[in-house]
Amino acid sequence: MKDMSHLPTFDDVIAAHDRIRPYIHRTPVLTSTYLNELTGAELFFKCENFQKAGAFKVRGASNAVFGLSDADAAKGVATHSSGNHALSLSYAAGRRGIPCHVVMPSTAPQAKKDAVKGYGGIITECEPSTTSREAVFAEVHAATGADFVHPYNDPRVIAGQATCSREFMEQVEGLDSVIAPIGGGGMISGCCLTLSNIAPDVDIFAAEPEQADDAYRSFKAGHIIADDAPVTIADGLKVPLKENTWHFVSNHVTDILTASEQEIIDAMKLTWARMKIVMEPSCAVPLATILKNPDVFKGRRVGVIITGGNVDLDKLPWMQ
Amino acid sequence: MKDMSHLPTFDDVIAAHDRIRPYIHRTPVLTSTYLNELTGAELFFKCENFQKAGAFKVRGASNAVFGLSDADAAKGVATHSSGNHALSLSYAAGRRGIPCHVVMPSTAPQAKKDAVKGYGGIITECEPSTTSREAVFAEVHAATGADFVHPYNDPRVIAGQATCSREFMEQVEGLDSVIAPIGGGGMISGCCLTLSNIAPDVDIFAAEPEQADDAYRSFKAGHIIADDAPVTIADGLKVPLKENTWHFVSNHVTDILTASEQEIIDAMKLTWARMKIVMEPSCAVPLATILKNPDVFKGRRVGVIITGGNVDLDKLPWMQ
Structure with a gap:
């Protein structure tokens, strides 16, 4: 295991951006x-659903994979993930030609499992809880000796995700706020890292499902509160904060807003219908909270990060 | 009724582009x-699903609406349409502040009916056949005196649609072929008009559902063959060629290729899953024919026009 307590700096973000540029899209x-x-x-929508491997997570995964020495890379990489980090790490490992071991909940959408396999990832299934996931992962990790790339707490991952808001600030002038969904906090931590360095006046909002509101409760309580297996259609947002992401969230986030399952589904369908883009339920949480809190955003220039587009098209939430 | 026999020229296309630029997106x-x-x-996908009102048809509709004299405009515009032309004409009329009368099949997707009303269009329903549509329209037209904007045979409409391939040629260098779906032939006629003037070496392919292959049969026979009420999920492609579109199709199209309903559905789902864009079944016909005829397109730079994104999200074809 590597030292997770190192917090990434903005220099790490610049280095990450140079490192990963050949493997990602400027969305x-x-x-x-x-x-x-x-x-x-x-509203300005940064479309990471059009990103390589279908999600922003390819930024952090590529930074970890391409930052490894040849000797470390030879043993491969490994992770546990609700889906998009698994896809992204498999994609990045494939680009470097090294193995990628993935522990994934048995309940993850079939489309995500197929896509991981499509990128060459090797899947071991676990139960859909944080405790099961971590136990199964420990076995896989011990057996392979692969480099562990945590889906969001890894400093290399946070530095990679931070390249998204760096691009966003180059693409849109005069943003008042940026809002993104929060699960484990990797994307939000990346926003905090970038914006606190290059645009400290921009407000940072995190959006979370009411039914998986551990980050909201952590933020209000002043310490990490972790739920084991929350139930929400926003399946990318079920995981809890960890020490590194908590550092950024507790120091730089303006507020965390929540939305109900129905509000998330409505915002998702509205975006598909009007913007003609395929995005995940998780990505609809920011728009759902904007619609729910009009006074917070009215008259402001708001950057909204659409985090991914890997949806099981046979199981759309408004058809269930 | 105005003279439909006037064929638009490339000067009309340039004038149309200047006229409509404030009301359309450069997609x-x-x-x-x-x-x-x-x-x-x-493959290069020109995304007219991101166009204003959700489809390329806003180009031709805007050209017709904004080319009217103030006296003619005051009486409004009218049309019959399977959907997107109705939306587009309603949008353009709304931008000019004049009424728009729409005759629409009772079977048109509810999402399209709602959107027409959302743009201020006034709907009169007809049966889902060409004969019923034309009969009901004649009544509406006589009652209002509005300017008739035919969905595809109107020279102003063809000149407007032709701006799409003009942009496309500016955006992508060295295309070998352009392919677009064909129903009444408005978009394809626009491609023929533009490409025969500025890029005569580029092949022009039209893609059509097997179950509504009247343009294919017309092309092979050398004269217009019209079906009254073909059945296909590609609901924008049910209408027959008319004399102006036949002129362009018969003179400039390289070939017309067809695909089955299942091939269209598969190509549609594949595009949603991999490109993360919402597009109509009609727009999947070109990709379906490319997949079906690999030897025609292999090794070539192919421009594919994604014509629209107005889908009823409650009735996706792979879920029926």
Whole structure:
């Protein structure tokens, strides 16, 4: 295991960006007149659903994989993930030509399992709880000696995710706020790292499902509160904060807002219908909270991070 | 009724582009490494699903609406349409502040009906056949005196649609072929008009559902063959060619390729899953024919026009 207590700096973000640029897309920013009129805000959507491997997580995964020495890389990489980090690490490992071991909940969408295998990842299934996931992972990790790349607490991962908001600030001038979903806090920590360095006046909002509101409760309590197996359709947001992401969240986040399952589904369907993009339930949480808290965002220029597009098209939440 | 026999020229296209630029998006071109590897071709997708009102048809509709004299405009515009032209004409009329009368099949997707009303269009329903549609329209037209904007045979509409391939040629260098779906032939006629003037060496392919292959049969027979009420999930492609679109198709199209319903559904789902974009069944017909005819496209740079994104999200074809 490597030292997780090292906090990444903005120099790490710049180095990460240079390292991963050949393997990622500079994703586009889309706008919607309709959604602007509906919310009274000026919304800019950073479309990481168009990212390589279908999600922002390829940024952090690529930074970890391509930062390894040849000797360490030869043993491969390993992780546990609710899906997109698994895809992304498999993609990055494939680009470097090294093995990638993935521990994944048996309940993860079939589309994500197939995609991991499609990128060459080797899956070991666990139960859909944090405790089971960590126990099974320990076995796999011991057996392979692969480099552990934590889905969000790894400093290399946080530095990689931070490249997203760096691009965003280059693409859109004068943002008042940035909002992104929060699960384990990797993307939000990346936003905190970048914005506290290059745009400290920009507010940072995190959006979370009411039914998996451990980050919200942690933020209000002042210490990490972790739930073992929350139930929400936003399946990327079930994991708890860890010490490194808690550092960034507790120091730099303006507020955490929550939305109900129905509000998330409605915002997801609305985005598909009006913006014509395929995105995951997790990505709809920010828009759901903007619609729920119009006074917070009205008249402001708001950057919304659409985190991924890996959806099981046979199981859309409004059809269940 | 105005004279439909006037064929638009490339000067009309340039004038149309200048006229409509404030009301349309210059839509992005997306690529997919996965689909390139799958087809062996280099594919460039012109995303008119991100267009205003959700489809390319806003180009032709805006050209007609904003080209009217103030006196003519005051009486409004009217049309019959399977959906997207209705949306687009309603949008354009709304931007000019004039009424828009729409005759629409009772079977059109509810999402399209709602969207027409959302843009202020006034709907009169007809039966889902060409004969019923034309009969009901004649009544509406006589009652209102509105300017008739035919969905695809109107020269102003063809000149407007032709701006799409003009942008496409500016955005992507060295295309060998362009492929688009064909229903009434408005988009394909626009491609023919533009490419025959500025890029005559580029092949033009039209893609059509097997179950609504009247354009294919017309092309092979050398004269227009019209079906009254074909059944296909590609609901934008049910209408027959008319004299102006037939002129362009018969003179400039390289070939017309067809695909089965299942091939269209598979290509649609594949595009949603890998490109993360919401597009209509009609737009999947080109990719379906590319997958079906690899030898025609292998090793070539192929421009694919994604014509629209107005889908009823409660009725996806792979879930029926």
